[in-house]
Amino acid sequence: MKCIGIAVTDPQDWTARALYEAVTRAGGSPFVFRLHDVATRMLGETELVAGDVNLKSLDAVIVRDVGGSGSGSGGAEDMSYRFDVLCNLEDQGVEIVNPPLAIQTAANKHLSSYLFKKRGLPTPDTILTADFGTAVDVIKEWGRAVIKPIFGFKGLDIHCVKDDNNSRTLLKKQLDRRGVVYMQQYIPNPGRDIRVFVVDHQVSGAIYRYAPPGSWINNLSQGGEPGCCPLTPEIEELACGAAGAIGAVYAGVDLIEGEEGLTILEVNGTPSGRGIFEACKVDVTVAIVRYVLGRGNG
Ligand SMILES: Nc1ncnc2c1ncn2[C@@H]1O[C@H](COP(=O)(O)OP(=O)(O)O)[C@@H](O)[C@H]1O
Ligand SMILES: [Mg+2]
Structure with a gap:
């Protein structure tokens, strides 16, 4: 049985739980841990351990969330350590999804914009x-x-x-x-943006996010309302192109409908699956787990 690590900040978060269930239903054995709780032992050979599990023994790790540098963490050093844990595990041969480099690239809006422009993908000036x-x-x-x-x-x-x-x-x-x-x-738009979920070069689904009255910000965490968004070849092509530019295996791609067509705002390397599940009953964690369990020995 393949043992799949799930790196979380909050084990009770919707996406963390859905990943746990998806791994279990697919016949894998999930191991949920917080990157914050990982200890590195550099005594002889370097070991990364969470509780009594040597993380090198995992077949793969799905990163739900790296966590911020805000409350409940020690700030920049803790944040940098959590990334290093992912990079070191990858170096020890454990497949990390998303790869740490992709998570970092997606988190950096400057670098992301650079890569979209470099690939000729539509993105605002x-x-x-x-x-x-x-x-x-x-x-x-x-x-x-x-x-x-x-x-x-x-x-x-x-x-x-x-x-x-x-x-x-x-x-x-x-x-x-x-x-x-x-x-x-600023891209004038119809009061909504589009969050598209990509897993392994394929689009699992998309939602519109409608900004609350009086606001122009569509994020669900800012009061935006989700609604099902029908897929079009243009949405699929742009979302896969954006995820590819960042190097993400799975991604939540934000698009906006401008006067000159769709344009890419950003790629999220650790997106929540909750909104699209509640709006359209699409569970993106199933496709992520299918990808991870289907890889080589991982
Ligand atoms: N250039 C833009 N023109 C119009 N609206 C924008 C623009 N950039 C961002 N927004 C709005 O702000 C929201 C958040 O922007 P985004 O770049 O996705 O950052 P975040 O990482 O905070 O989600 C978008 O979902 C969209 O509603
Ligand atoms: Mg966004």
Whole structure:
């Protein structure tokens, strides 16, 4: 029986539980652990252990969640350690899904935008600068811009700015705090975006995410409402292209319907499967587990 590790932050989270059940139903043996709890023993040969399990004995690890650097963790060092654990395990021959490099690339909006542009994939025009004057000129030229943290998530600390005093104040604050600002052309849209789930070059399903009244941010964690989204060849092609650019085996790809067609906002390397299950009864964890159990000896 194949033993599949499931790396979680919260074992009770919907996706963590669904992965556990999917591994069990597929005849595998799940081992749930928190990356935070992994100890590294560099005595003779390096061993990575969670409880009394040497993680090298696992056939593969599915990463549900690496966890943030916020409350309940020790900040940047803990975060960096959790990634190192994944990289070291991969180096010891354990297949990690998603690969740690893909998780890191997806988490970095600057690098992601670079890779989308490099592959000629449609994505909004984006500028990073540390210079206030340049940022103001860009806003003037575009009319409206979206400012995002490079390592942001869940629609947090995202701002839509235009050429006025409030926006300048906000921009100054962001530059003081971050040193550099990531700005993207605002894409007028029908009040919703599309979250597409890709597993192993195939689309499992997609949902619309409708922003709550008075908001332009569609994330479910910001009050967005999910609805089933019919698949089209364009959605499938863009979502698979975006996941491929990031190197993700499975991904939640955010697309938005602009005036000139669909465009890619970002790829999530550790997406929740809850919204699409509740809206359309598609359980993406089944496809992830099928992929992992179907790989070579892993
Ligand atoms: N350029 C944009 N134009 C219009 N809306 C945007 C743009 N960028 C982001 N949004 C809105 O903000 C949400 C969050 O942006 P996203 O880039 O996916 O960051 P996060 O990692 O926080 O989810 C998107 O789902 C979308 O609703
Ligand atoms: Mg997003």
